[in-house]
Amino acid sequence: xxxxxxxxxxxxxxxxxxxxxxxxxxxxxxxxxxxxxxxxxxxxxxxxxxxxxxxxxxxxxxxxxxxxxxxxxxxxxxxxxxxxxxxxxxxxxxxxxxxxxxxxxxxxxxxxxxxxxxxxxxxxxxxxxxxxxxxxxxxxxxxxxxxxxxxxxxxxxxxxxxxxxxxxxxxxxxxxxxxxxxxxxxxxxxxxxxxxxxxxxxxxxxxxxxxxxxxxxxxxxxxxxx
Amino acid sequence: xxxxxxxxxxxxxxxxxxxxxxxxxxxxxxxxxxxxxxxxxxxxxxxxxxxxxxxxxxxxxxxxxxxxxxxxxxxxxxxxxxxxxxxxxxxxxxxxxxxxxxxxxxxxxxxxxxxxxxxxxxxxxxxxxxxxxxxxxxxxxxxxxxxxxxxxxxxxxxxxxxxxxxxxxxxxxxxxxxxxxxxxxxxxxxxxxxxxxxxxxxxxxxxxxxxxxxxxxxxxxxxxxxxxxxxxxxxxxxxxxxxxxxxxxxxxxxxxxxxxxxxxxxxxxxxxxxxxxxxxxxxxxxxxxxxxxxxxxxxxxxxxxxxxxxxxxxxxxxxxxxxxxxxxxxxxxxxxxxxxxxxxxxxxxxxxxxxxxxxxxxxxxxxxxxxxx
Numbered sequence: 001x002x003x004x005x006x007x008x009x010x011x012x013x014x015x016x017x018x019x020x021x022x023x024x025x026x027x028x029x030x031x032x033x034x035x036x037x038x039x040x041x042x043x044x045x046x047x048x049x050x051x052x053x054x055x056x057x058x059x060x061x062x063x064x065x066x067x068x069x070x071x072x073x074x075x076x077x078x079x080x081x082x083x084x085x086x087x088x089x090x091x092x093x094x095x096x097x098x099x100x101x102x103x104x105x106x107x108x109x110x111x112x113x114x115x116x117x118x119x120x121x122x123x124x125x126x127x128x129x130x131x132x133x134x135x136x137x138x139x140x141x142x143x144x145x146x147x148x149x150x151x152x153x154x155x156x157x158x159x160x161x162x163x164x165x166x167x168x169x170x171x172x173x174x175x176x177x178x179x180x181x182x183x184x185x186x187x188x189x190x191x192x193x194x195x196x197x198x199x200x201x202x203x204x205x206x207x208x209x210x211x212x213x214x215x216x217x218x219x220x221x222x223x224x225x226x
Numbered sequence: 227x228x229x230x231x232x233x234x235x236x237x238x239x240x241x242x243x244x245x246x247x248x249x250x251x252x253x254x255x256x257x258x259x260x261x262x263x264x265x266x267x268x269x270x271x272x273x274x275x276x277x278x279x280x281x282x283x284x285x286x287x288x289x290x291x292x293x294x295x296x297x298x299x300x301x302x303x304x305x306x307x308x309x310x311x312x313x314x315x316x317x318x319x320x321x322x323x324x325x326x327x328x329x330x331x332x333x334x335x336x337x338x339x340x341x342x343x344x345x346x347x348x349x350x351x352x353x354x355x356x357x358x359x360x361x362x363x364x365x366x367x368x369x370x371x372x373x374x375x376x377x378x379x380x381x382x383x384x385x386x387x388x389x390x391x392x393x394x395x396x397x398x399x400x401x402x403x404x405x406x407x408x409x410x411x412x413x414x415x416x417x418x419x420x421x422x423x424x425x426x427x428x429x430x431x432x433x434x435x436x437x438x439x440x441x442x443x444x445x446x447x448x449x450x451x452x453x454x455x456x457x458x459x460x461x462x463x464x465x466x467x468x469x470x471x472x473x474x475x476x477x478x479x480x481x482x483x484x485x486x487x488x489x490x491x492x493x494x495x496x497x498x499x500x501x502x503x504x505x506x507x508x509x510x511x512x513x514x515x516x517x518x519x520x521x522x523x524x525x526x527x528x529x530x531x532x533x534x535x536x537x538x539x540x541x542x543x544x545x546x547x548x549x550x551x552x553x554x555x556x557x558x559x560x561x562x563x564x565x566x567x568x569x570x571x572x573x574x575x576x577x578x579x580x581x582x583x584x585x586x587x588x589x590x591x592x593x594x595x596x597x598x599x
Contacts, residue, residue, distance in 0.1 A: 086513030
């Protein structure tokens with residue numbers, strides 16, 4: 001049996017706010033298979049983004065174990081987490097997604113620049129991804145010259161540049177209209193499935209769940225399957 | 227450097243304006259440095275670049291050659307000073323003259339009794355006076371009717387002085403200056419004012435004996451009388467009334483530049499950092515080490531300081547060869563090097579404030595939208 005893309009066991013995240021403690025994630029246990037797409041659904045403040053941030057190495061868990069693609073990251077420090085994010089995960093955020101002074105192709109290539117710097121193979125990969133995403137003719141456009149849907153597609157391309165074990169989508173369609181949102185979700189599904197890459201799609205929109213293999217609900221930091 | 231160069235290439239106007247602004251500041255600093263040095267040289271170059279290591283004024287003269295009068299008693303007293311090697315008279319007068327171009331103008335004439343005590347230290351052209359009616363002029367005045375071989379006529383007497391040598395940076399009071407033998411000076415004074423009698427020397431030029439420093443000789447002479455005011459050559463130049471004030475004024479100006487430059491570069495990079503905080507947060511979230519982003523920012527700062535300095539230097543170089551009125555400007559190599567170091571340190575140092583902001587970026591803000599705030 002292959003190694004799961006994500007194994008979270010008994011993960012807790014507690015924020016200290018003065019004398020009070022806020023439990024953002026409470027004993028969360030979640031496994032995501034190698035090419036599984038999981039929808040993480042919950043209301044605002046339920047802990048969706050916290051879970052995703054811990055899985056992606058942006059935040060550290062207070063307790064519990066997190067293993068991504070066989071790499072245990074629970075005890076990693078800032079430097080190790082930075083390297084982990086470079087190499088093992090891809091991100092598509094809700095609001096801030098592209099570097100405004102880089103064109104579409106450079107927004108993909110920046111991943112290579114920050115990491116191992118493969119050079120030509122990375123450039124070829126960026127061109128291939130842009131082509132697959134239907135953006136070959138937009139490669140030299142700056143983000144300000146792209147539509148909302150095109151920006152999200154570039155962000156998807158960037159998230160796949162480092163050939164990640166797991167891609168984390170945080171409300172990827174929230175800034176798009178329904179039709180464009182569906183197109184983007186279809187694209188996410190086809191890209192993930194064609195690569196055998198796992199994904200977690202954070203959303204509060206139940207319509208998104210149709211494009212995912214499984215839905216996990218979260219309320220007040222507690223996970224529960226559909 | 228990928229990020230740094232890409233950003234600069236996409237924001238040419240923004241970065242270009244900062245570079246030009248820095249270039250203009252560099253130009254102003256270097257130009258004013260030349261102006262300061264040219265101004266001071268034209269005021270006291272004749273003192274700074276003459277041969278006597280020590281000049282003795284009367285206290286009443288308040289360190290102005292023409293205002294000082296050395297009485298025979300004081301002159302006799304100076305000759306008794308311990309550590310004195312040699313001593314000679316210097317006289318100074320301002321005369322109306324007709325220069326070689328036929329123009330009537332004011333000229334300072336400095337008469338020295340001994341060539342090694344008061345003559346220009348070095349000649350750029352020609353020779354020292356050997357006969358009556360010969361002078362060394364300032365090369366700065368050569369194009370203004372005081373060139374080599376030109377004859378100057380003191381008015382209204384018609385006493386003629388021919389320039390047989392030229393020396394660099396030997397003006398006094400920012401005007402045409404002639405160095406003549408002391409007897410010629412006396413003759414010039416008497417020709418201009420036949421009733422003047424024999425003028426007293428204005429200052430004494432002294433040299434220490436072997437093994438005695440100019441500073442020791444100054445102390446010994448000043449210890450002889452409260453009416454004597456001996457100064458080393460450099461002190462005599464620096465303490466001429468007005469010199470300290472000019473230096474102080476320029477120091478204040480340079481201090482202001484020293485404040486403006488870090489403010490301009492520091493604020494620029496701080497504003498840029500705030501403006502692109504979203505992009506920086508995103509980059510941190512996708513795995514950019516903070517160190518890499520700081521390096522990128524400092525690389526931009528280094529490029530801008532270097533380019534700004536190059537622009538400033540390119541503007542300054544041709545102007546530094548010119549003459550402003552009676553002031554000869556000069557390319558100040560030391561100032562160029564020192565200011566390059568100062569600006570580099572100030573420019574990069576002030577960018578560290580922005581770098582600190584970059585180091586504080588928390589990648590979690592990419593998920594909360596905090597980077598956009």
